[in-house]
Amino acid sequence: MGLLVRREHSRKELARKLEARGVDGDEAAATVARMAEAGWQDDARFATGLARSRALAGYGPLRIRAELSTHGLGQDLVQAAFDALSESGDDDWRTMARGLVERRHGAGVVDDPALRRKAADFLFRRGFDGDTVRAATAFDFDDA
Numbered sequence: 001m002g003l004l005v006r007r008e009h010s011r012k013e014l015a016r017k018l019e020a021r022g023v024d025g026d027e028a029a030a031t032v033a034r035m036a037e038a039g040w041q042d043d044a045r046f047a048t049g050l051a052r053s054r055a056l057a058g059y060g061p062l063r064i065r066a067e068l069s070t071h072g073l074g075q076d077l078v079q080a081a082f083d084a085l086s087e088s089g090d091d092d093w094r095t096m097a098r099g100l101v102e103r104r105h106g107a108g109v110v111d112d113p114a115l116r117r118k119a120a121d122f123l124f125r126r127g128f129d130g131d132t133v134r135a136a137t138a139f140d141f142d143d144a
Contacts, residue, residue, distance in 0.1 A: 008046040011036065012072035044080055047073050051081035055090045058100050063127020097128050097136035109137055 009017070011032050018028035035041040047068055054064045061082070068078045085091040101109055101119045109119050116137045123133045 008049050009041065010043055010046050010071035010073060011041065014041060043071075043073055043077055046071070047077045047081040048084045051085055052088070052090060055085055055096070058096065058126060060093060060097070060123070060126050060128035060132065061091075062129060066127070093128060093132050094135050097123050097126075097132050100126070101136050 014035070015025075015028045015032050018031060019025055023031070032041060036043075050068060050071075051064050054067065065078060065082075068081065082091065100123065104122060105115055105119045109116050119137050120133050123136060128136070
């Protein structure tokens, strides 16, 4: 219970943490299942919260999907998390990428190939796809 008070955890993560604290694997799985039945642990709620926090922190959809998959979440839960982002309007990836580029590298990215490459590398590391990176680094902020 102490683990869930601090923040949401996925079933996989919660079971791993219980096992690290000396709880038997089968007992940890049973405990996590009871917590889920009682509504204290919910993978859908966890996935939605994690996706939203990562998107608001400036991470792209590829990175968010990869992180969600490390938590043992099924494709349906990952899709539901992205649907929730879409409903709340937190999935405007191009605008987000443009904002990151402008804050980090300034408006001169379009005119400086080295700076443009640096900005593109940054966005790729953040988990944005190629089309979004191209749009964000070719965007002239003065024309906006």
